[in-house]
Amino acid sequence: MTPAALREMVARFPSLPFVAAPTIVEPMPALRTLLGGGPGLFIKRDDAIPFGFGGNKVRKLALVAAQAVAEGADTLVTAGGIQSNHARATASAAAKLGLRAVLVANGDAPSRFTANALLDRLLGADVVYVATREDRAPMILTVCERLRAENRRPFAIPIGASTPLGALGFALAVAELVDQMPAPHVIVHSTSSGGTQAGLVAGCRLLGLHTRVVGISADDSSASLQRQVRAIISGVADLLDLDLETLSRGTAIEVDDRFVGGGYGIPTDASQEAIELAARTEAIFLDPTYTAKAMAGLIAYVRQQKFKDHQTVVFWHTGGQVALFA
Ligand SMILES: Cc1ncc(COP(=O)(O)O)c(C=O)c1O
Structure with a gap:
């Protein structure tokens, strides 16, 4: 083709x-x-x-965030490391679209916010910390349930979109x-x-x-x-x-x-x-x-x-x- x-x-x-x-x-x-x-x-x-x-996540999010908008979402929920490029790109998409972002990050809250963690803050994303990489996907589900209970409309984006x-x-x-x-x-x-x-x-x-x-x-x-x-x-x-x-x-x-x-x-x-x-x-x-x-x-x-x-x-x-x- x-x-x-x-x-x-x-x-x-x-x-x-x-x-x-x-x-x-x-x-x-x-x-x-x-x-x-x-x-x-x-x-x-x-x-x-x-x-x-x-970065590469922007190409994926152009489509994935569009689906979130089409489904009437008000919050993008995703996960990554503390310095995740994907999380920063998702927080950027949310900010641009007037949505909230919740990022699940594995690791301890940093004592100094630098690089992607700094940008996530500037973008106004909420960050939920979990101990390990394996804890991330279940926490996305938990966050989405919590948001739904508050009458919000979350849209979960898997790791890396x-x-x-x-x-x-x-x-x-x-x-x-x-x-x-x-x-x-x-x-x-x-x-x-x-x-x-x-x-x-x-x-x-x-x-x-x-x-x-x-x-x-x-x-x-x-x-x-x-x-x-x-x-x-x-x-x-x-x-x-x-x-x-x-x-x-x-x-x-x-x-x-x-x-x-x-x-x-x-x-x-x-x-x-x-x-x-x-x-x-x-x-x-x-x-x-x-x-x-x-x-x-x-x-x-x-x-x-x-x-x-x-x-x-x-x-x-x-x-x-x-x-x-x-
Ligand atoms: C800068 C950068 N390059 C490459 C990759 C890998 O891309 P993918 O997750 O689509 O395999 C990532 C993903 O985390 C990334 O942040």
Whole structure:
């Protein structure tokens, strides 16, 4: 199908104009030279989405928050870490739409509010703290019940807005990319709750591209993320009333978990090098938890000559740079 046909198919879902699309795609010639040549390197600048400090969550929330509005919600409820980019993007959407936001955050209330936690405060979000990551999803339900008992109309958004509807935002983003440049041979990006990757893979499959999509994990194992991405893609097929077969062919679900290091948010030598190289060669700022590890993956692949010189590789910058100020 063509990009126009994909847009038309998704147009039946309401969407909010948060993204200011298209985001810029630019080459990274100095990084390429520093790495000793290799494939053409490009970057898709979703970090530069103006809304709410940008990032990949804005593409998903354009659709998910629109559904909340359509259902008459008055409060968006979601969860993440204290420094969650997704929580900040959700609080931004709520503020812009005149809704309340309740964010469930795992960890202790910070003694100093910095970076995303500071922005959540400025945006007027209420934060409920829970002890562990496992406590987050049940607490979303509890908060929603509490709000309903007060005659409020909560709308729960799962972690990362990685629902089939949210993923559609990234299927559309593939259509946006191929209007800007010939389909790249490879897209490399950070993956965690799987919605970004599900949308990118679904977009490539729907458009019949030969593009590889490589998700570099920020935390979970390749096997569990692949399962998660597959499940979201199957939900996308349901949403679009497509036969799952149609959405199962083409671009593979590739997840590389070798760059996680000691765990979620724990820097590695390679992620720290990636932050410095991207800043010093291209004035691109990466966040320590997600995009630095994804860029570390891209750098390692180029150094190991996993790509051919004639190929084009797009690094999809998914944002999160606010976390540099935590
Ligand atoms: C900056 C950044 N990049 C990448 C990701 C991963 O995206 P997804 O959760 O859609 O896999 C996240 C999600 O938390 C993020 O905040």
